[in-house]
Amino acid sequence: MYLSPGKAWTEMKTAVLVINLGTPDSPAPSKVRRYLREFLSDPRVIDINPLGRWALLNLIILPFRPKKSGEAYEKIWTAQGSPLLENTRTFAAKLKAALPADWDVEYAMRYGNPSITSRLDALLARSPEKLILFPMYPQYASSSTGSTLEKVYGLLGRKWNVPALATVGPFHGDAGFLDASVSQGRPLIESFKPDHILFSYHGLPERQIRKSESLEGHCLKADDSCCASLTWKNNFCYRAQCFETTRQLAARLGLAPSQYSSSFQSRLGRTPWIKPYTDMVVADLGRAGKKRLLVFEPSFTADCLETLEEISLRAQATFLEAGGEKLMLVPAVNSSDAWVAAAASLVRNA
Numbered sequence: 001m002y003l004s005p006g007k008a009w010t011e012m013k014t015a016v017l018v019i020n021l022g023t024p025d026s027p028a029p030s031k032v033r034r035y036l037r038e039f040l041s042d043p044r045v046i047d048i049n050p051l052g053r054w055a056l057l058n059l060i061i062l063p064f065r066p067k068k069s070g071e072a073y074e075k076i077w078t079a080q081g082s083p084l085l086e087n088t089r090t091f092a093a094k095l096k097a098a099l100p101a102d103w104d105v106e107y108a109m110r111y112g113n114p115s116i117t118s119r120l121d122a123l124l125a126r127s128p129e130k131l132i133l134f135p136m137y138p139q140y141a142s143s144s145t146g147s148t149l150e151k152v153y154g155l156l157g158r159k160w161n162v163p164a165l166a167t168v169g170p171f172h173g174d175a176g177f178l179d180a181s182v183s184q185g186r187p188l189i190e191s192f193k194p195d196h197i198l199f200s201y202h203g204l205p206e207r208q209i210r211k212s213e214s215l216e217g218h219c220l221k222a223d224d225s226c227c228a229s230l231t232w233k234n235n236f237c238y239r240a241q242c243f244e245t246t247r248q249l250a251a252r253l254g255l256a257p258s259q260y261s262s263s264f265q266s267r268l269g270r271t272p273w274i275k276p277y278t279d280m281v282v283a284d285l286g287r288a289g290k291k292r293l294l295v296f297e298p299s300f301t302a303d304c305l306e307t308l309e310e311i312s313l314r315a316q317a318t319f320l321e322a323g324g325e326k327l328m329l330v331p332a333v334n335s336s337d338a339w340v341a342a343a344a345s346l347v348r349n350a
Helices: 029-040 050-061 065-076 083-098 116-124 142-156 175-192 206-212 238-253 278-287 310-321 337-349
Strands: 014-023 103-112 130-135 164-167 196-202 260-265 292-296 326-329
Touching (some): 014 029, 014 083, 029 050, 029 065, 103 116, 130 142, 130 337, 142 206, 175 238, 175 292, 175 326, 196 238, 238 260, 260 278, 310 326
Parallel strands (some): 014 103, 014 130, 196 260, 292 326
């Protein structure tokens, strides 16, 4: 039982904490710097020795990156603020409405605000019998899902009263999530009539993929045979899960292999990241004579900087320069009714 300020006693049996990656409070360089410092100080994100991470962050990234990133955020900022924050807020409200009345839902950001600490404390103050964590990342990566769970587990480990705990796992192959993605894209395929469809995912350094493989030497083969299916050898491999999502979406959309491809975006620094790279694929498609390119972003459940600026603006410009005529972004599942229904099922099953 708990007492909300100004309200009667109410019973809450289950609490759900929806967690997305994060966003700065504003596009101002000072706010972006604060966000990047928290984000890139995470040893699961920049997984190198602590001294090297400190030097990279404080001598190379933070002196220059906040201004550039702030300008990118400025291009997509809305009257409501960060698109990622607003999309997540709306989703959480609709998810709460789709769940039983005695369930409560809060949303938080792994980095930035509202913080996991503040929203977890708010939920635990209501003494739920059970807590369900919902990391909003379809494919598993140590730098997203792993970091988020580590943060929550660490906070819970310091609490005296800890409720029963459950977690919504990676949902890259969940039928509801896939159907929600298809419902976002199919109308655009019919109206836009693209001559190619690209499934673009957030990238990761290759070293992080190798650290996740269950069988040493299995991942990152030159012919991509390592990602042809999901088995015990690569069940934590982010790249393999991304390719599985592509296969599932392509099958639902009835696409032939020649009609689509997959790629990875947002690489940073000089270390090798998983390939192929989205910016290079987009340019190659334009040079190959493709004129109308439709882009799905199946590693993002909410539209954000990486979808609205990196793809809709920068990739669009790259495609046009290479000879293309139009690039169109398929909206993320965001708070669509199909996704809310699928998410409610995932939470109940957890």
